[in-house]
Amino acid sequence: MRQRPLWLLAPGGALMILVILLPLGLAGWISTIDLDQYTLRRWVQAPFIGLGNYTESLGSGLLHSIWISVSFAVLSTLATIPIGIAAALVTQNAYRGRALVRAVFLIPYVLPSFVVATVWRTMLQPDGVVNNWLGADGSLWLSGPRSYWALILVEIWAAWPFIYLMALAALQSVDHEVHEASAVDGATWWPKLTRVVLPYLRGPVLLACLLATLNHINNFTLPFVLFGAPAPDDVNVMPMLVYVTSFQSLRFGLSAAMAVVSLIIIAIPLFAYLRAVRLDVHEEGGRR
Amino acid sequence: MRSRKTLAFTSILGLTLAMAACGGGDDSGGSKSINVLIAANTQYPQEQQAWQKSIAEQFRTQTGADVKWETFASANDELTKIQTSVVSGSGPDVYAVGTTFTPTAYSTKAFVTLGDEQWKQVGGKEKFIPSALGISGPDAQNQIGIPWVGRPFVMVYNTELLKAAGIDKPATTWDELTAQAKKLTTGDQHGLAVAYKDNFDPWKFIWGMSAQAGNPIVDGRTARIQDPAVQKAYQTYFGWLATDKVVDPAAVGWTNSQAIAAFAEGKTGYMALTSALATKALDAGAVKGKWQFALLPTVPPGATSRPANGVEAASILSGDNLLVADYSRNKDLAFQFVKLITDEPAQLEIYQQLGQLPSNAAAAQSLQSDPKLKVVVEAQQKSVATPFSGAWADVQLALTNAVVQSIPDLSKGSISTATIDGRLADAQKKAQSALDRAK
Incomplete structure (x- = not known):
């Protein structure tokens, strides 16, 4: 094989170092120093405390927050998959008004998170419309145990169109011949859907699951606007905890340690997932 | 192919030059100016702009220097601005910060401690309502905050x-x-x-x-x-x-x-x-x-x-203090600006435009004749500072x-x-x- 011109990757590589590796390294370093409002001004001289921030972060509710974040993210993703795929199937074939339906489906995704959260916050008030509909006057959605389900509910409402978009894109890529072939073979709609169409969706939807879960975990605006800071313990998700630690308690070292710990804890299952589902769409396409 | 490469090269070059230009110094040009960071007033945005314009004009007539306003939308924005300025040693010359945030700002040691000379520059400690000075520093010798406006509860x-x-x-x-x-x-x-x-x-x-x-x-x-x-x-x-x-x-x-x-x-x-x-x-x-x-x-x-x-x-001591950054290269100008906006005319002006109560004693006195405000001014005088601790x-x-x-x-x-x-x-x-x- 001819020598490939790998040096062409240099600009991209340099940018990656600058944009990803340097800040990551900096975060790693900050997590080992006692950086707070007292030492911020001479931050280079802030005292080195080794793993001190890490031990403190484990003792200050971080694991609880990671658990809430991960479970909330996984549940939200699981709930959005059937909705997203069903919506994609409904808008796959042409019919009158399809463009309108497609546009309407995108509304939750297009609205800024801040707006979504503000509207839901109003609706979920103790004397708000949601309780009026349910006839459960005065029940709490924004505090206490139910706030966790309120967070998931709103996240599902705001995030399902992402799965829908990915599934729709995958459906568009199903070759016309495949539809014809299954028609010739006399396949009815159900076997056609489960044996022919859905396998095409596997790659893109698995990728969408990954991206959606990461988006849920990183969502700060939604819980912040819905519940405010300090958040109720039931929805003290990781971004909220890190926010309060850095911007209200001003413990930058501690919050950096929290971020690093969560990165590691989330990276492990992520890696396992990537290995398990082998998201190499091209390879799969080649085999087909 | 060649032309595409050239295009890519020139655009990268252009980007680099643009970035270098953006990173350049803030005090280019001959005329002097100071940067002032204040909270964006979401309740009266237009009135606030009018007020900013009027103050900037007065400052120019007095000193010949310009005021460059920067606003922040939330406490979070403000803190980020303070952090980056403190770490890099450049940024706004004058900050308006909330009273309860002043102890935190003090603990960064990034602001000028006010000695006799600085107090004289802003027109003397006596011109302020005594209670308004309650959260300017841990004690009378170590004050950093100059009271600007009050919002008593x-x-x-x-x-x-x-x-x-x-x-x-x-x-x-x-x-x-x-x-x-x-x-x-x-x-x-x-x-x-x-x-x-x-x-x-x-x-x-x-x-x-x-x-x-x-x-x-x-x-x-x-x-x-x-x-x-x-x-x-x-x-x-x-x-x-x-x-x-x-x-x-x-x-x-x-x-x-x-x-x-x-x-x-x-x-x-x-x-x-x-x-x-x-x-x-x-x-x-x-x-x-x-x-x-x-x-x-x-x-x-x-x-x-x-x-x-x-x-x-009767209330926590609530409102805004003005802080002058330690790294500022225009400290004299900054204190002149602070004097301008804490003098009686400007204090009455900000009350009329934005409803913020004066910290200036004479201005507060003249508002007491308004029966609706009497209680509020009294609340300001009976405000007590929350503990001064980082x-x-x-x-x-x-x-x-x-x-x-x-x-x-x-x-x-x-x-x-x-x-x-x-x-x-x-x-x-x-x-x-x-x-x-x-x-």
Whole structure:
């Protein structure tokens, strides 16, 4: 094989170092120093405390927050998959008004998170419309145990169109011949859907699951606007905890340690997932 | 192919040059200027712009220098700006920061400590309301904050409802307030509006009631949250909704502006924590012409008179201080600017345009003739500073958190002393650990 011109990757590589590796390294370093409002001004001289921030972060509710974040993210993703795929199937074939339906489906995704959260916050008030509909006057959605389900509910409402978009894109890529072939073979709609169409969706939807879960975990605006800071313990998700630690308690070292710990804890299952589902769409396409 | 490469190369070059230009110094050009960072006023944005323009013109006539305004939208924005400026040693010359944030700013040691010379430059300490200087620094020799505007807290009450209930004057003790609120609660009418879900209101009640009972919550380097005075404060605050039932049950979801909106509908006797800035919202509601401000009670709950060691805290010392950055290369100009906006004419101007109360004593004096404002100006004079500690942010967070976590119990209608004590123990631990780290 001819020598490939790998040096062409240099600009991209340099940018990656600058944009990803340097800040990551900096975060790693900050997590080992006692950086707070007292030492911020001479931050280079802030005292080195080794793993001190890490031990403190484990003792200050971080694991609880990671658990809430991960479970909330996984549940939200699981709930959005059937909705997203069903919506994609409904808008796959042409019919009158399809463009309108497609546009309407995108509304939750297009609205800024801040707006979504503000509207839901109003609706979920103790004397708000949601309780009026349910006839459960005065029940709490924004505090206490139910706030966790309120967070998931709103996240599902705001995030399902992402799965829908990915599934729709995958459906568009199903070759016309495949539809014809299954028609010739006399396949009815159900076997056609489960044996022919859905396998095409596997790659893109698995990728969408990954991206959606990461988006849920990183969502700060939604819980912040819905519940405010300090958040109720039931929805003290990781971004909220890190926010309060850095911007209200001003413990930058501690919050950096929290971020690093969560990165590691989330990276492990992520890696396992990537290995398990082998998201190499091209390879799969080649085999087909 | 070649042309594409050339294009790519030139665009990268262009980008690099642009980045280099952006990173360049801030004091290019011949004419002098200073940068000023203030909070964006979301309530009166146009008025604020007009005010900025007018001040900039006055400053130019006085000094020949320009004012470059920067605004921040939230406390978070402000903090990020302060952080980056402190770390890089460049940024705004003058900062306007909230009073309770001043101790945190002080602990960064990034602002000019005001000596006799600096105070002289801004027109002397005497020109300010004495109480407004309460949170300028840990002691008189180490002050960094120059009082700019005040936003003292008061109560607002519905004159018609109070009259109908046979109450001839608003409450002056917390017990009296509870009793009056009970009298005012009938049918769909409630005695009191309280913003239980606000991110800041709860700690102001707790701190005020405790300080009146003689416990300022932070005593040197010791947190005193596990204390009968604090416990009584929480019991009273929760009791309004849970046991006295004088607050609309929906209040467990209210922020301050929602509580004001509820009061403005005209079916609530008192709204317990607001400021002169609410005037516009009140006049837009059904209570127009039927409301009055009153001082918050200054006698602690469970007492008929204030104990000897209690302070007459009618409000936390609330408003904005001006800080001059230590790294500033235009300090003289910065202090001239501070003098301009704290002198009487500019102080009256900002009150007229934006409703912010003066910290300038002469300006405050001239406002007292307005009967509506008399109470507010008095509240400002009777404001007491919250403890000056770099750990205060954590303390107020812990006090608020105790309320946030109690809301489900509160909504069920009962919150036991044991539950309150548990939350107080947790808050005490967090506050004390923050105080232990204070340097």
